[in-house]
Amino acid sequence: MKHRKIVNLDGRDCEKDGCSKSDERQFDKPIELQDDSSVGYRVEDYFDLSIGAGVGVGLSWDNVSTAASLGGIGFSLVPTIGTKAKVVRYADSREEVDELPRRAYMPRHAQDVLDWKTGTIYDYSVSGGIRAGIGASYAGAVSVGISYAFKGEWKYYIEKQDDGFVFVKVTKGKLHEVSGSLNFAAITSLSVSKFRNVDDAWSFRVDLNYDEGQEIYERLIRGDLVPAEKAVEEGLGLYVTRVDHIKRVSVGRKLSAGVGVPIFISKKWSQGLIHTKAIQNLYEENERYDIDLGTFHQGSVYRRIGKQVNQQKSFVATRISGDDGYTDYSGQFTWKFSTTSAWMPRVTKELKKLYKLIGFHKNLSVIFPKEKIKGYVGAKFEIDFSEDATDALMRLQQNQKGFLTQMGSMMHDSYFKKNKDSQDICKTRVCEKIWSKRIKRALTKAGKSLTNMMNFKKEGNHKGFVKSYANFAKHAFKNMFTLRAVLSSICEPIRISYKLEGESFAFKKSNLSLNGKHCLVNKLR
Numbered sequence: 001m002k003h004r005k006i007v008n009l010d011g012r013d014c015e016k017d018g019c020s021k022s023d024e025r026q027f028d029k030p031i032e033l034q035d036d037s038s039v040g041y042r043v044e045d046y047f048d049l050s051i052g053a054g055v056g057v058g059l060s061w062d063n064v065s066t067a068a069s070l071g072g073i074g075f076s077l078v079p080t081i082g083t084k085a086k087v088v089r090y091a092d093s094r095e096e097v098d099e100l101p102r103r104a105y106m107p108r109h110a111q112d113v114l115d116w117k118t119g120t121i122y123d124y125s126v127s128g129g130i131r132a133g134i135g136a137s138y139a140g141a142v143s144v145g146i147s148y149a150f151k152g153e154w155k156y157y158i159e160k161q162d163d164g165f166v167f168v169k170v171t172k173g174k175l176h177e178v179s180g181s182l183n184f185a186a187i188t189s190l191s192v193s194k195f196r197n198v199d200d201a202w203s204f205r206v207d208l209n210y211d212e213g214q215e216i217y218e219r220l221i222r223g224d225l226v227p228a229e230k231a232v233e234e235g236l237g238l239y240v241t242r243v244d245h246i247k248r249v250s251v252g253r254k255l256s257a258g259v260g261v262p263i264f265i266s267k268k269w270s271q272g273l274i275h276t277k278a279i280q281n282l283y284e285e286n287e288r289y290d291i292d293l294g295t296f297h298q299g300s301v302y303r304r305i306g307k308q309v310n311q312q313k314s315f316v317a318t319r320i321s322g323d324d325g326y327t328d329y330s331g332q333f334t335w336k337f338s339t340t341s342a343w344m345p346r347v348t349k350e351l352k353k354l355y356k357l358i359g360f361h362k363n364l365s366v367i368f369p370k371e372k373i374k375g376y377v378g379a380k381f382e383i384d385f386s387e388d389a390t391d392a393l394m395r396l397q398q399n400q401k402g403f404l405t406q407m408g409s410m411m412h413d414s415y416f417k418k419n420k421d422s423q424d425i426c427k428t429r430v431c432e433k434i435w436s437k438r439i440k441r442a443l444t445k446a447g448k449s450l451t452n453m454m455n456f457k458k459e460g461n462h463k464g465f466v467k468s469y470a471n472f473a474k475h476a477f478k479n480m481f482t483l484r485a486v487l488s489s490i491c492e493p494i495r496i497s498y499k500l501e502g503e504s505f506a507f508k509k510s511n512l513s514l515n516g517k518h519c520l521v522n523k524l525r
Contacts, residue, residue, distance in 0.1 A: 003340055004102060005044040005376045006503040009090075040092045045102055047085040052131070054078030073136045080151075081128045088121040107158060108221060110214035116160040127153040129175070143183045151175040155201075156221055164209040167243070168220050171201040189258045197250040203243035204228050213239040242283045250276040252295075264305060271298045273474070275467050292319040294466030296474045307341045311350060315473030317466040331385040331469055333477055338378035342502065347377050351500075354381055356424075357480045375503030383487075384495040390469070392492050394457075397450035404443040404450075404476070407485040407520070412436050415481065439481045446476040446486075491519035 056076035087104040091097045106124055107113050129152060135145030155171040179193035202225055207213040216239060219227045232242045252274030260266025276293040299312035319329040335357065337350045396403050416432050426432045449472035456464035476486045487494065494514040501507035
């Protein structure tokens, strides 16, 4: 499968350059802005190919008179191989974009990289593995199965830097996964999986201006790290620098459901919780960090012939500790939407979902494109929770237990009494009461997760802390009422960003900070 994503870089900061009132909602005071003076286009080409062929053994029972299948069982063993590639390149004009080949090959020679523009990225992986499964079916309509998969993978990340330097990351990974599935009439599916993924990643910066550096690079992308490591040990920093080494172990579970006819039209939903333990050695700074990540993600993929729409909510809780005593923890909530072949009604529908999630808060904004759109369109909304903001939530849970449910009730009552748009959600009192129960149930679970976070922090259990933080987000960001209840409870500054980008219009972005004026928790006292 191949597809191309084109992003118009001739964009603007709404706080810096101004956006029309028809484009945006009201902004709070701007915070630190990035000076993004890029012009032209960013072109991302994707390539994905996997092949599997194996053997299977099965037994089936058929009705002789009707030739209908009554049931069956089977076992399969399937070896698989696959490759993926992502290429990011930059062009000054649309004509230059059209001239770029849609398939860029692995840069096996140093001269290939030297010919690239600065900032060009080649992200490539090759994998191989085996999947074994056993399943049963009934009447040709219902089937269940259990499978085990093992996969080994090599990944190469190559980025052209200034002055003939190239950054290379080589990653060796192993994946073990056990999953169970349930299918109805071949158009509806449900699956549950648990996995363990181990990655070892080595990063180097190589100077391609020297023959020695070119030789080291060409050995690196064949998976041979020995020349680079040897050059570093011998003090040949003129040609190569060892940047870092990261070892990650991720363990998680995922629930997926799907409906539709493959190839023609389908929709798939997924939700998961992952814990990642990582050890990072930064050689240039001579520092070592232990990192724990707790990730909750929830998303959907809609496919129709020639079109694809992705929507995702996620939260990543991070806890870092260094050998020098440095510690830090934080969280980031992300809402993302993208489509590879946009049509305005769908884009407007998805952005209205985001506006309903956050837009009735006067300090937040959602930008809508005015231009006629085509091709790729993507939007991203992020909220950063600092260590201070995280501590503020835990203190409130300790000192004012139940504050989140009280705040949720306040948000609910205020919205349905004062907001003209409330009829879009509920037209009856029964509906309002159902929403009230949903909000209370979600925020009660979020409060319990905050209590668990406090306990794990006291115990020094970093894994439990980040997993509880991710579980807090699962419930706290379930809908617009629960999200606003959380934001309105924190009197610490909260950093927020929003970006809308696409192929046919200049991108727009905004950064802002809720500086404490939004805090309503004092009204509960």
